[in-house]
Amino acid sequence: MTLVFHNLRKQYGSHVAIDDVSTVFQPGLIHGIIGPNGAGKSTLINMTAGSYLVSGGRISLDDRTLSGLKKYQIANSGVARTYQNIRLFDQMTVLENLEVCFYPTQVGQVWREILWPPFAAKRRINRRDVCMELLSFFGLQHYADAEAGSLPYGRQRMLEIARALVTNPRVLLLDEPAAGLNHHETTELTARLAELKSPDRIMIVVEHDMDLVMSVCDRIVVMHHGKLLFQGTPAEVQASSDVQLAYLGTANDIDDIKTAAKDRRAQLGIRARRRT
Amino acid sequence: MSSVDTSVQMRMRGGRLLSLLILATAVALIIVTPFLPNYYVRVANGLLIYILLGIGLNIVIGYAGLLDLGFVAFYAVGAYTYALLASPQFDLHLPFLLIVVIAAAVGAITGILLGLPVLKMRGDYLAIVTLGFGEIIRIVINNLDWLTGGPKGIARLDKASIAGIELARPTEIYWLLIVVVFAVAIFVWRMEKSILGKAWAAIREDQDAARGIGINTTNAKLAAFATSATIGSIAGVIFAASQRFVSPDSFALQESVLIVLMIVIGGIGNILGIVIGAAILILLPEVLREFAEWRILFLGLLMIVLIIVRPAGIVPRTFGPEKLIRGLFGK
Ligand SMILES: Nc1ncnc2c1ncn2[C@@H]1O[C@H](COP(=O)(O)OP(=O)(O)OP(=O)(O)O)[C@@H](O)[C@H]1O
């Protein structure tokens, strides 16, 4: 089971955001995607999840072509994601945010659920058990009945990851999970990510926090101006003269990354303050 | 015993008292109404029909978050289905229950047909287009003289009857409506609590994220449109059977607006809220009958006050029937 990008391309009008990217993502590993602002990291995630159409090339999971399917079909093929800007169902409770993920598997018997209360009760307990376990894993069990939108920012990030995990996806795409988190929360997230690693799950993490990336990722893809610049283990990425020269090495670009991380915190700080 | 425990207990006792009070009042009103003079029973019947319409439209507006201003179209479809199948117009006199089934099916199909073209729309655009649909249906009815009798409408509709029992006098219609309103309310409430209801809520909150967790939003929205239209259509059948006369005048744009207002004032997404909203908007004009020239002004003022004081409606979304039941049994 692998997720493969075949000569992937994305254009916004005349602007080429992704230029001929080919790579393979393996199960059992955590893959990091790094690169400065505008490198095309989110675009890769968005195309994989079906939020954006691809302009050229192909994305496949096992032998199945994902690109071209509708977003909900891609989700039902086992691809789950989080968003760079948190997108929860704000007015639903924390628990409901997870429960609703059972829709694809349970909607077929919705008539029975509506008309036959004992069946509905069984379903409800069933959903609740699975979701509560996930909430506990992320330390959110005490928030189960709170409105998702009322949670502190860091908790919302965790909840979004929990929501992505309800269906036990084969591919988990995380777009900047540590953005806006404080040091303590980032440490917690790093631990959770390591625990989520599983032989039958492909994990892809886009992240600006280099400590997190270097400590948790097994493989790293370096993006630069829409092109795949380098890929390898964290040690290889850090040692690569290519990356050093063209990217990490130059004072400019390493600054780019650091500025990006700082910008992100400032932007998200605003959202966090506005909500509380 | 700690003070936290006692305060929780007190709150629970308070909730229980409130639940008991609400339920007792409701039961008393339901039982007393049919013994009142016919005028009051007729008013109650009108109220119940609007509650039914509110429950139906709330599925689309309150649960799925789609502002539909053409709901009256389905009400008209149901009313005319009855009028055509149980009147001298074509000399058809089908049994009442059979017509209910036919009207439900016709309603669902119309709901899906009118839903399909607006699947990609939201907010203001959706409101304008559905408003157009509502008007189109009314104008078509107005112009199809050979079928609908045009502006004159269709008169001398059959009396409704179920299993040989005639349902024509106001009290008889009243009991029919009570049964239907309760059945529909329970059905819709269970629907809201089902996985489909949760999907509607997700679509309301963030449609794209809903797709991202695997919800086929097309199907879920069409299910909302179809269910809502079915209920509107059934309300139309009962309306036609109780008036025994239909004409396009009953299905003007104001009706749609009135039903939306009921929902907004009572509390979006909440069946109990709809009952309150309907009571205010339907009963108040009756009470204020003697001040005919003032009542629109009065209603307008009331609405302004309510929107300032309770922008999310009188009954909050979270105070649903389950709160009432839980309050009663102290769970
Ligand atoms: N919807 C869009 N329409 C037009 N251009 C877009 C769109 N989304 C992204 N772009 C452009 O594509 C390029 C890649 O954007 P992308 O969001 O993938 O970058 P990124 O690597 O995720 O950056 P960041 O670290 O800031 O999140 C940028 O130049 C961006 O301006």
Ligand SMILES: [Mg+2]
């Ligand atoms: Mg990005």
